[in-house]
Amino acid sequence: MTNYPTLTIIINQHAASGHSKNILRRVIKYLKKEHVIYHICSTPKDGAQKLVRDLINNQELDHSIPVIMGGDGTINQAINGVKDSQFPQTALAYIPAGSGNDFANGLALSNYHEIEILQRILTAVIPKKINLGQVEINQQRHFFINNLGIGMDADMAHFANQSRLKPFFNHLHLNKLIYLSQINKVFKQGPFQVKIQIGQQHFNFEKIVLCIIANHPFIGSGIPILPAASPYENNLDLVMADQLNIVQIADLVHKILTNGQHLQSPLVHHYQLHNFSLTVTSNEYGQMDGEDLGNHKFHLDFSTSSQQFWL
Numbered sequence: 368m369t370n371y372p373t374l375t376i377i378i379n380q381h382a383a384s385g386h387s388k389n390i391l392r393r394v395i396k397y398l399k400k401e402h403v404i405y406h407i408c409s410t411p412k413d414g415a416q417k418l419v420r421d422l423i424n425n426q427e428l429d430h431s432i433p434v435i436m437g438g439d440g441t442i443n444q445a446i447n448g449v450k451d452s453q454f455p456q457t458a459l460a461y462i463p464a465g466s467g468n469d470f471a472n473g474l475a476l477s478n479y480h481e482i483e484i485l486q487r488i489l490t491a492v493i494p495k496k497i498n499l500g501q502v503e504i505n506q507q508r509h510f511f512i513n514n515l516g517i518g519m520d521a522d523m524a525h526f527a528n529q530s531r532l533k534p535f536f537n538h539l540h541l542n543k544l545i546y547l548s549q550i551n552k553v554f555k556q557g558p559f560q561v562k563i564q565i566g567q568q569h570f571n572f573e574k575i576v577l578c579i580i581a582n583h584p585f586i587g588s589g590i591p592i593l594p595a596a597s598p599y600e601n602n603l604d605l606v607m608a609d610q611l612n613i614v615q616i617a618d619l620v621h622k623i624l625t626n627g628q629h630l631q632s633p634l635v636h637h638y639q640l641h642n643f644s645l646t647v648t649s650n651e652y653g654q655m656d657g658e659d660l661g662n663h664k665f666h667l668d669f670s671t672s673s674q675q676f677w678l
């Protein structure tokens with residue numbers, strides 16, 4: 368017998384086009400070598416949310432640590448399952464196994480091999496508190512780990528998901544190229560109006576093309592769009608960009624990728640906030656942790672929450 372905790376591994380075997388199964392194989396090999404007791408549950412087609420909620424509500428975890436293995440979509444669903452459950456304080460562990468893994472970038476887990484992450488989980492003494500975004504959409508509460516975006520990033524995600532080229536790029540493991548291939552459609556979308564309310568104060572922005580509310584610095588598989596954002600701080604970063612010409616876009620992209628000076632541009636608006644409302648008055652695409660929110664007007668009430676992690 369070892370002193371290690373028992374693990375319940377909740378794996379999305381389809382994450383990263385099935386590559387998550389290779390990570391699971393290496394994890395199991397290590398657990399067997401160390402005589403750790405573990406159980407495996409695979410996520411169903413509709414994801415991890417109901418599975419995690421039911422495991423908690425039916426007390427099937429039986430004091431084991433739930434270890435989520437998958438990408439950003441899977442960890443988002445797992446957290447929403449915890450929050451929906453009768454024990455919303457339940458701590459999770461996470462081994463990134465997706466294609467993008469931006470949440471893992473935000474937690475600096477991407478610097479570690481999966482077996483190092485596993486060793487940290489097995490030897491952690493107390494769970495750490497990680498900040499989450501919380502948003503109310505049509506009186507329904509959702510939690511996000513990465514970001515919620517309206518405008519260019521959501522347009523790009525929407526058109527990429529619709530594209531007939533997507534399976535082709537996925538097959539070649541060139542997932543990021545699908546986004547670049549959609550850039551001409553994204554530029555055809557016009558600017559939109561955003562209204563922000565912070566307490567009693569109201570702010571209007573007339574010609575916004577990009578609006579992102581983020582919990583950590585990274586979007587799009589490691590692009591540090593909000594270098595000051597931290598998942599350990601109890602706030603959210605809001606960044607908006609005004610309508611830009613191609614030269615201004617090139618300049619901002621260069622600054623994002625080199626020195627983080629893009630936030631100083633007069634065309635970029637940046638705030639760190641705790642509680643605020645955001646209204647978009649025209650029909651626009653939205654995304655939350657990569658999930659398409661559709662094309663419509665938005666009224667969103669943001670606040671923060673937290674999730675305990677064995678890290």
Ligand SMILES: Nc1ncnc2c1ncn2[C@@H]1O[C@H](COP(=O)(O)OP(=O)(O)OP(=O)(O)O)[C@@H](O)[C@H]1O
Nearest residue numbers: 382383411412414437438439440441465466467468
């Ligand atoms: N058994 C399954 N069969 C088909 N799809 C599944 C199954 N389990 C989960 N999924 C789907 O996988 C998607 C989530 O994938 P996830 O985000 O974890 O991986 P990824 O897309 O490779 O990584 P990332 O989001 O980090 O780029 C969800 O939409 C979920 O519905």
